[in-house]
Amino acid sequence: MKNSLIQNPKEGSFERTIICKSVFFMIQIAMEYLSAEVRHELGLNEEDISIEALQSLQENDIQGINITLLYVEQENTLKNLPHSRVLNDRVFYQVPPFSINLQLVLSFHFEQYVTSIQYLSETANFFHKKRWFSAENQRAGQPFPSALGRLVVDFQNIGLEQLNHIWSISGGVHHPALFYKVRLLRLEQDEAIEGPxxxxxxxxxxxxxxxxxxxxxxxxxxxxxxxxx
Known part of the structure; x- marks a missing residue:
């Protein structure tokens, strides 16, 4: 994978011996895992898919599939979940899990325009068939990261005005693209208070x-x- 967010990741595996708690590392793990899943599904080489800013598409003339993080938002629907547990008749209160949504854009830029459309269609079909990823449906040889609870991938409709604004960031050059919201990255908090x-x-x-x-x-x-x- 070109320009991996994590330096020197273990080849073929995203399993981490240390459970990453920070938002930064959770985003890294999620984006690289999805990148590997798309590459495997489409039968691409490692250099054919990258994680880059939109500006790099124009400045560096990057070809292939590029995954860009547009922004991050908090998943508010889980804020009211119970945050206490009982262990050996003792009650522990813990900060509720912090879940976030990643707004991603997958852009397709190959030498032949028809090739870009082909891979866009195959990627859209892949995420339509497999909308969520977890340890329950992980594929052989690619274990789901233990630091993540579940990734749910939802297709997003983008209006023309917003689309023009997004591509203006990359120098005004439009590429075939798919927009997705990746939901429910659970960031567990270690700190807990014991009490009655x-x-x-x-x-x-x-x-x-x-x-x-x-x-x-x-x-x-x-x-x-x-x-x-």
Whole structure:
């Protein structure tokens, strides 16, 4: 793979001995895994698919399939999931998993325009048949990264005005492209606070939330409520 985000990745494998927690490494792992899946499905060589900024397509005249990260957004639907667990009759409260969405563009630039259209069609068909990736449906020889929970790939419709704005970044040259939202990258937080189970939650006349339990636990829950988690 040209210009891999991770320096010297293990050939043929994205399994990490250390579970990466940061957003930066989660994005790296996800993009490189999807890149390898597309390359395998289309039967391409490693140099035929790259991860680059849109500007590089014009400046360096990069040919092949290029994957670009447009932006990252938080997945808000999981913010209200339970974030406590019981272990040996002890209650632990943990920051809920932080899930993000990656907005990706896959651009196709081969010497023959018809070749670009062919690979675009095959890629679209691949993600239509296989919309999600996890350890449950990993292919032989390509284990799903243990740092990720699941990747769900959704096709995105892009309006003409937004499309023109995106391609203006690359110097105004349009290439056949597919736009996808990759959902639910679960970033687990290690830090947890032990405390008694919360038996009641009350709201007083001043509309203040009152929790039963230790002072430390009250502060933890109140801070998370104020932060919207």
């Amino acid at each position: 189970a919360i038996e009641s939650v009350e709201i007083n006349d001043e509309k203040q939330v009152i929790f039963s339990g230790s002072e430390e636990m009250k502060k933890y829950l109140k801070d998370n409520q104020e932060n919207g988690t």
